[in-house]
Amino acid sequence: MQSLLALSRLIDAITARVGKAASWLVLVVVLISAGNAVVRKAFNISSNAFLEIQWYLFSAVFLLAAAYTLQKNEHIRIDLLNSKLSPRGRAMVDIVCTLLFLVPTCLLLIKFGWPMFLDAWVSGEMSSDAGGLIRWPAFLLIPLGFSLLLAQAISEIIKRLAFLAGQAADPTIGKADPHQEEHV
DSSP states (O other): OHHHHHHHHHHHHHHHHHHHHHHHHHHHHHHHHHHHHHHHHHHOOOOHHHHHHHHHHHHHHHHHHHHHHHHTTOSOOOHHHHTTSOHHHHHHHHHHHIIIIIHHHHHHHHHHHHHHHHHHHHHTOBOSSTTOOBSHHHHHHHHHHHHHHHHHHHHHHHHHHHHHTTSSOOTTTTSSOTTHHHHO
8 A cells, every 4th residue: 555655645736836836827818818909909919829728728727737626625516415424525525536537538528538649649630720730739639638637546556545544644735725724
């Protein structure tokens, strides 16, 4: 279990680094958007590339930060069942739901996203808009983001299994756990 917990810490460190970097893309998107608006109004010049890079970066924020959101326990949950469970019960529900829903979803999106990226890469696919950008970076975000999310899902399963085995503290303590006051 200790080697699995070491793997979990490595995944968590990578996720945190990528998630924090992705959060800075929000500022970049805002600056590009503001700059594009100023140039368009002041000089009557516009570029589809500026519009497209905004949605590429917006996609990057969500796809690359999804794993970080999972790590911080910030995903939306249906609290009706969760609030009535003990910490051990919540850990078991998290493991089962992650294995039944999150892992298969990630695997499917990686499986279908990778060929889309490869096709765009090999063909040099470009936006159909005048002055548009190449498309492969946007398509790469799909398998990359879901691979990070899958890795973080594995990390979360490891932490919950260790908690259930009595080898680690409750992994939700100190995170955005709406039941944290119950644990104290």
